[in-house]
Amino acid sequence: MSKLGKKEFNREGLLNQGVVFFMNQGYHGTGLQEILDAVNVPKGSFYNYFSSKEEFGAAVIQHYIEPFISRLSTHLQQSDSDALGAIRRYFAELIVELEENKFKGGCLLGSLMGEIGSTSDICQQSLQSAIARYRDLLQSGLARAQQQGTVRTDKTPEEMADLLINTWQGALLRMQIEKSSAPVKQCCHDLLDDFFIR
Template structure:
């Protein structure tokens, strides 16, 4: 039992270390040796958990998505009960998190999409699965907000969600370029206080 616990701890440490380094340096800018050195794990041990760097990259995407989903759930749970207000509150909390970070690394999903979608089918499919899960949850909230009259109905919840995702990811890229959260704040303000409204 203790051995299983140690194995899972080592795997989690590698994933957390990979997540940090990939966010700061990108996938191609980070080597396996750098990951295992930072994690304090022998290089040979890496292959006990992951078949390849590509497999590890896909696992990091899933690990990041699971962590984000957990934080998002917490934000939605502590925010207002109205669906649109709950979404806006959750994204304002996300922006507050970015403001506390000295390195404006943006969104790991967007970073991976730009860097790996053409070169790794495994990473592309993992990204697609994660984005689809986010999309379903976000559009579910918008659908409820349409039902209570707080969101426009001339476009479907899915169309509105697509547009928000595209705007948000673009704003995150600008955040990295400008090293400022002003673009994401402007995006959230425009979307929630204007674009979504009836």
Template sequence: MQHATKTKLIETGLEIMREKGFNNTGLSEVLSEAGVPKGSFYHFFKSKEDFGEQILEHYARANLAMTEATLTQAGVSPLQRMRAFFESAIDMCACNDYSGGCLIGNLTQELADQNPKMSGILERKWAQQRMLFQANLEEAQREGELSPALSPGDLADFLINAWQGAMMRMKLTHSDIPLRQFLAVTFTSLLR
């Protein structure tokens, strides 16, 4: 029962935080939406910051597991797996009417220069994502799908940065056009 209550709070907080950001997420709204009394919140979380950190860890764990599963799928070439990852992300954005975006990206924009502890957590999450992308791109080079002249680490950083920029524009336009432009340029010009 207690684990279910904590999970409900984290999942409710995640949805609200993805839409409103960390600073604009009120605990009373989370508690009301989750149907949980206020006293229960402090049984599970020391503070709003602790709550935010646990939401971020929960989201990142699921996100990284999905990324790893897609980028390591057997029987598919590395660049096909990378494209499938981004195609899947576009499908998820469509399910959310092209709003909300990536919690890690949203919190990076909101908190990077305001909250050193959260910034450290966010940087570690980006590093984990980068490692998965870099490993995929190194494999693509070994298999001859990608030019050996390109740095897999730099490419991984570029893909993350360009994708996050496309996600920002997606939220502004409420369409997949920026994401589709990212895909077209990335897979017809950059990764060949």
């Protein structure tokens, strides 16, 4: 493997394991050594990839949200005549995976917002932008659902997108400690099958 290729490979590995460990143990509960061991990168090499743990954390956040954005985006494109259905199916898909994972990790964004959202400026900014991107996409989907007549129009798409994201985050936290998918299922039902309709 080429030199530059390996460097990118290691960087990706660090980010992937960063997501896993930060989700399971939190930011302060995870040592760099654990992540480095998991991808066989020497400790001294870490700072060739990232300038600090804090900046690494910010990068992990961006790395984490990417698949969710592209998946939701795919759903919205696939069934562009039924945006509300696309959103419903997207979240239903997430719930299946959460159940498969036995409710171990919820959402990295939610966990890190609580843990370091107020203390690390760098991570706070990263969290802001990650959620903003996610919200904007959800908002555009809800706006189209309004045009298609499947979602009430007396609330702005932005307001509903924010409410859905916030409730989803809270439900994920509940899910973790209740070890049940009931909270997330109820979240989707209450909002997508009731409150957003009319």
